[in-house]
Amino acid sequence: MLMEVKNQIYAIYLSIKYAFQRELLNKFTFLSNIIFMIINNACFIIQWVILYSIKDEVGGYSFKQVLLLWGVASFTFGISRFFFKEAFNLTDTINNGKLDNYLVQPKSVLISSITSSIEVSAIGDMLYGIVMIIVFGFTLKNVLLFLLCGICGALIIVSISIIFSSLSFWFGKTEIISETVNSLMINFSVYPEGIFTGIIRVMFYTILPLGITTYLPVRIISDFKFIYLLYLIIGTIIFVLLAFFVFYRGLRKYSSTNLMNARV
């Protein structure tokens, strides 16, 4: 069991290493993707400067907390897109019979398929997140909590994408559902929780768990309570297990296609 896990981690490491080397072939594009993504994220500071010039707090958040919110959202999103990029294309992988490649390998089908390529611009997201935590308050405790929250949040985002993409096993073309859920997760996560009310707030801790991926980490870092951290870890375990369960239940229904694909 331990050997299997070790082998799987080594396979992921190699997959990411080779994908990284492939992307490095064109250094200008590689660097411009990262730099422009950082600038892209930083542009939003203008929006918040204007809003905070009108009101002292927005949705119960101070300006610094909004920067932290952006940091957490970017870092979490960055990790998920860099290490697990293909989790966001899983519907296409399932519908076009591309899982065949992974079924014949002696490794986890799910993990191998979602870690087969990387998103370079996501490095920009991760770096932006790190800059934001430095701006918020650079202490060892904050940095460690930030890293832990980022990893947990990314695992939840990836799990949600896997769960909704796995619907393709049963219903075929469901990319519109997974794409919509993924974009909702991004759109809502960069606005303070307090501006939303009612049923939407309930959704943030259930079907669209950005309450756990973004809002809870902001609370953990700015007002640490062990119980919040426990909620985050339990939430992560539940969503990851659910993702594995749904994917492998769906895999029983998987049938290949007659589409010829070449993996280069």
Added chain:
Amino acid sequence: MKKYLYIFKSEIMSNLQYAFDIFVGFIGYAVHIFIFLNLWEYIYSDPNELINGYSMSQMIWYVIVTEILWSALNGRKFNRRISEDVRTGNISYNINKPYNYVEYMLSSHLGITSFRFLLVTILGMVLGYIFLGSFPEISLLGIICVLISCLLATLISIFLIIGLGLFAFYIEDATPFYWLYSKMILLLGTIFPVEFFPTIIQPIIKYSPIFAVSIAPAKLFVDFSITTFLETLVIQLLYLLVCATIVHLFYKKGVKKLNVNGG
């Protein structure tokens, strides 16, 4: 001209087949409007309060119109289409055809955008009415003027996006330029009217392309006057002329650098 009109019409006909898919794709638009509604409701403690001369209702209608223009355009996909054409060498199939590539892209994307504009406008107006309970006070003449301004804004946007996509002649991946452009439009032209920015940068925004492609039509819709329309018309026509000329020249220069290796 006739061939471009034909391309325009055939894009509309082809998009009619996917009307439902396009409509479902506007969920993102509805979510943006919902987020801004919540945000402005929070910022405006009293709905009748004026912030920088705008009431809450005017602010939300402003965002609805700017987001209509942005969502109908689907610029990200269009920019990727042009970059990919250049990057993969697909553009070589268009060069030897009896039309100009830039004008082909303009008429094709105008066809797509027109149909999307119609659908997203219906959705935007319905959402605005549900959330706010009334439409802004605007006459029929005003609506016609706003539509003219929207058309000019779309034409300028299409030229600008073609221009950004053509950067692929010089660098392999031109998409980061588009990200930056889209963020500028979003921040300086979609979320806030120009009056929300510091006085020192207001003239810069007013005379930038952002005003012509986003701010002008939305401002006309929430606070219409014929004088503002005429001023807007002059600015938009000037930008259209300048953008069309630059993009045509840029294409002529860039296409000479094209190097396609079989395949």
